[in-house]
Amino acid sequence: MAATTHTLTIPSSTRFLEDVREFVTSHAEKAEFSESEVEQLKMAVDEACANVIEHAYHGETEQPIDIAVIIQPDRLTVRIRDKGRQFNQVNYQEPDLAKYAKAKKSGGFGVHIMRRLMDEVQYRTTGGVNECCLVKFRN
């Protein structure tokens, strides 16, 4: 199946999240996804990259994060690659807000948001490279 790929590499600092959102928004709009779908893609990618910065690179700000927007006739995939620490997505649980508030817990919603907004969220690690793929099918 024909695919068009657009790539962006950012350093692992939260200051570049804005650039990632603009990059994904621009290509999702050009691929004629709806306004709400573009918003969902933008947010899911932001969460995925913020997770890489916090959990894979532990706040190191100069490590590379490679982002690719892959457009196919039936879907848009955003692939995010890093070479940081692999973090465990297997133990993911739906967040319990009341418990989080009691515990004054400020994190842990990102994966939930990604899963709610995307049609597919896949993780794999090969040869020291962690990869997260976020998939949105065309309606």
Added chain:
Amino acid sequence: MSNFSVGFRNSGTVQILDLKGELDAHTASELEAAIQKCQADNQVQIIINGANLLYISSAGLGVFMAYIEEVRECGGDIKIAALQPKVYNVFDLLGFPMLFDIVDLEEDAVGKFVVA
């Protein structure tokens, strides 16, 4: 360069924080600092006005989660008003309306503090 800012206003005893721009993992610390400033000033009746808030990620939502109990324990609250629909959708996605007082109009949030 950050495209997020917090403006401070008062309505009687109520502290209003006007959020502007995009609240993400990079800018969340600015909101956190603003809420800490309210606490330091013993100001625990807080309204977040989101009329000019264009985007929020989980890091921004996390700031509200981290401070709501502390503020309520001091007899106050963080009420959220005037969110744009696409930003409200994010709060709703995580079930925040169950835990937070979210209203359409800032004056309604002010009124709730006055009555309380």
